[in-house]
Amino acid sequence: MTLVRNKQVILRNYVTTFPKDSDLYVTSTTASVKFKLPAHTIITTSKEPAVIVKNLYLSCDPYQRLFMEEIPGVDESTYSQRVYYTPGSPIYGYGVAEVLDSHHPDFKAGDLVWGTTNWEQYSLITTPKSLNKIQHTDTDVPLSYYAGILGATGLTAYVGFYEFCSPKKGENVFVSAAAGAVGQLVGQIAKLMGCYVVGSAGTKQKIDLLKSKFGFDDAFNYKEESDLDVALKRYFPEGIDIYFDNVGGKMLDAVFLNMSVHGRIAGCGMISQYNLDQPEGVTNLMHLVYKRIRFHGFTVRDHYHLHPKFLDFILPYIQSLI
Amino acid sequence: MTLVRNKQVILRNYVTTFPKDSDLYVTSTTASVKFKLPAHTIITTSKEPAVIVKNLYLSCDPYQRLFMEEIPGVDESTYSQRVYYTPGSPIYGYGVAEVLDSHHPDFKAGDLVWGTTNWEQYSLITTPKSLNKIQHTDTDVPLSYYAGILGATGLTAYVGFYEFCSPKKGENVFVSAAAGAVGQLVGQIAKLMGCYVVGSAGTKQKIDLLKSKFGFDDAFNYKEESDLDVALKRYFPEGIDIYFDNVGGKMLDAVFLNMSVHGRIAGCGMISQYNLDQPEGVTNLMHLVYKRIRFHGFTVRDHYHLHPKFLDFILPYIQSLI
Numbered sequence: 001m002t003l004v005r006n007k008q009v010i011l012r013n014y015v016t017t018f019p020k021d022s023d024l025y026v027t028s029t030t031a032s033v034k035f036k037l038p039a040h041t042i043i044t045t046s047k048e049p050a051v052i053v054k055n056l057y058l059s060c061d062p063y064q065r066l067f068m069e070e071i072p073g074v075d076e077s078t079y080s081q082r083v084y085y086t087p088g089s090p091i092y093g094y095g096v097a098e099v100l101d102s103h104h105p106d107f108k109a110g111d112l113v114w115g116t117t118n119w120e121q122y123s124l125i126t127t128p129k130s131l132n133k134i135q136h137t138d139t140d141v142p143l144s145y146y147a148g149i150l151g152a153t154g155l156t157a158y159v160g161f162y163e164f165c166s167p168k169k170g171e172n173v174f175v176s177a178a179a180g181a182v183g184q185l186v187g188q189i190a191k192l193m194g195c196y197v198v199g200s201a202g203t204k205q206k207i208d209l210l211k212s213k214f215g216f217d218d219a220f221n222y223k224e225e226s227d228l229d230v231a232l233k234r235y236f237p238e239g240i241d242i243y244f245d246n247v248g249g250k251m252l253d254a255v256f257l258n259m260s261v262h263g264r265i266a267g268c269g270m271i272s273q274y275n276l277d278q279p280e281g282v283t284n285l286m287h288l289v290y291k292r293i294r295f296h297g298f299t300v301r302d303h304y305h306l307h308p309k310f311l312d313f314i315l316p317y318i319q320s321l322i
Numbered sequence: 323m324t325l326v327r328n329k330q331v332i333l334r335n336y337v338t339t340f341p342k343d344s345d346l347y348v349t350s351t352t353a354s355v356k357f358k359l360p361a362h363t364i365i366t367t368s369k370e371p372a373v374i375v376k377n378l379y380l381s382c383d384p385y386q387r388l389f390m391e392e393i394p395g396v397d398e399s400t401y402s403q404r405v406y407y408t409p410g411s412p413i414y415g416y417g418v419a420e421v422l423d424s425h426h427p428d429f430k431a432g433d434l435v436w437g438t439t440n441w442e443q444y445s446l447i448t449t450p451k452s453l454n455k456i457q458h459t460d461t462d463v464p465l466s467y468y469a470g471i472l473g474a475t476g477l478t479a480y481v482g483f484y485e486f487c488s489p490k491k492g493e494n495v496f497v498s499a500a501a502g503a504v505g506q507l508v509g510q511i512a513k514l515m516g517c518y519v520v521g522s523a524g525t526k527q528k529i530d531l532l533k534s535k536f537g538f539d540d541a542f543n544y545k546e547e548s549d550l551d552v553a554l555k556r557y558f559p560e561g562i563d564i565y566f567d568n569v570g571g572k573m574l575d576a577v578f579l580n581m582s583v584h585g586r587i588a589g590c591g592m593i594s595q596y597n598l599d600q601p602e603g604v605t606n607l608m609h610l611v612y613k614r615i616r617f618h619g620f621t622v623r624d625h626y627h628l629h630p631k632f633l634d635f636i637l638p639y640i641q642s643l644i
Contacts, residue, residue, distance in 0.1 A: 071612070282605070283600065284601070297611040
């Protein structure tokens with residue numbers, strides 16, 4: 001039986017307000033891992049047979065801040081799997097891994113997977129339903145893309161924008177945190193659909209990227225706007241048909257005022273609120289009724305079944321660039 | 323040409339905070355109406371030929387408070403028709419009327435209609451698309467029902483609950499302002515669908531009615547609850563699958579904390595906010611994302627085409643009681 005050191009990123013304690021470097025630490029001395037599962041099947045708490053993986057790529061995403069503290073009213077039943085990080089244990093996130101051993105019928109040694117794994121070199125995965133097999137021989141794209149555009153990040157953008165917001169050519173689309181991993185893809189998918197797309201972000205460098213590289217029609221720095229309602233009216237004089245919300249709070253409140261009749265909002269995340277002691281109050285909800293808006297909160301975890309459809313959509317674009 | 327006095331309910335001035343008796347007045351001395359349209363077709367600002375009606379029944383509804391003042395960001399384009407009442411002119415609302423004369427091909431003298439009309443005895447209707455013909459010979463129900471359960475009130479309950487919330491047998495349903503015209507019907511339709519239904523209201527008499535007459539499984543007086551979150555957890559220990567929101571504000575905020583995964587919210591109105599100078603801040607929106615909730619704001623005006631389907635659904639129940 002092979003034993004190796006297993007470098008891990010550990011949460012020291014639950015985090016309040018802004019996370020600090022010292023909230024996490026790396027250990028590589030005490031943990032060890034068996035590359036082979038024992039001969040008998042391990043039936044885990046999720047009632048699935050376990051899988052051992054070697055982690056290859058990890059993605060750092062905003063929701064990870066959320067799970068660094070307990071959230072009232074949210075528990076394991078909310079996501080049908082572990083939610084909060086455990087102080088003293090490695091944090092988890094989306095990544096790409098290679099299966100080393102498996103008791104699960106869907107996976108065998110040598111398989112490549114993307115999905116939820118731990119921030120460590122080797123992981124015992126007790127919820128293999130959170131893993132998705134990569135059919136890598138079908139594509140020529142770098143494997144690391146499955147920790148980004150071809151994995152949860154891309155699927156999040158696709159599901160939230162395409163499946164929930166039903167974009168039509170010529171519609172006006174607004175994306176907040178538009179230079180983030182998901183936001184920049186939403187904008188690019190929106191352009192592929194023939195929409196007019198404006199993004200917001202918080203630095204000049206990000207705004208330049210949105211306009212010069214990611215193909216947004218326009219972009220603005222929300223930190224330079226004294227009145228977000230005025231800013232949105234400047235870019236959307238005819239109203240916003242689709243809003244992809246990554247930030248919540250004051251921006252969402254201003255968007256409500258500027259939505260078009262029968263507009264759609266994808267609720268992906270609300271990062272402006274994660275580090276606050278108390279969330280900000282949002283006051284313009286009545287505009288959801290006035291304008292007959294559909295707000296759809298979602299998590300990509302519910303939509304892994306759409307991944308093949310998403311790949312059919314996105315891979316040709318990526319392969320045409322390689 | 324016949325001239326008659328036309329009693330009218332007039333808005334004196336735009337209303338702020340709580341409306342007072344003196345905000346409206348009745349006049350019956352100065353106005354007059356011609357029973358016959360002139361021989362040439364009147365093409366109105368809505369580009370529809372006009373109709374003259376005699377109003378028979380009028381419904382008094384919460385949204386009428388909204389339109390007693392101008393709302394920033396809401397105008398005629400929002401509803402494709404007049405929104406705000408005009409000080410010095412009669413207010414409008416849903417009602418039942420008899421057509422006296424018509425240049426519109428869909429209506430002729432003697433037709434009975436339900437829809438938007440003015441609070442006066444006789445009205446020149448310049449937006450006849452807001453009128454719906456009543457096929458009264460098909461039913462034995464009192465004509466006044468088309469100002470309530472068989473008109474906009476019933477259709478609102480049906481569309482919001484049945485069409486937007488897709489109820490399934492056994493689901494847990496919460497209705498606020500449950501003793502109101504729409505709320506009491508939502509609860510009764512939910513019971514017909516086999517749901518568990520709890521309502522909130524603001525007096526003991528209303529709570530008694532909800533439990534003893536309208537068939538709600540339970541009901542509570544929100545004014546007697548110091549903590550709405552605690553109250554909702556008492557009635558929905560397993561969470562709320564469907565919330566029919568008539569009130570907004572603090573109740574909506576508490577509901578967000580208690581929604582079940584993949585729950586649905588019909589945004590019908592937010593009466594708790596209409597008389598406030600500034601709307602209250604709602605802080606728990608992130609639960610729309612955690613629980614992957616669909617919030618659907620709506621107005622019955624968009625869904626008149628569902629009225630025949632609604633009648634097919636509701637009339638047998640009503641006729642069985644007559």
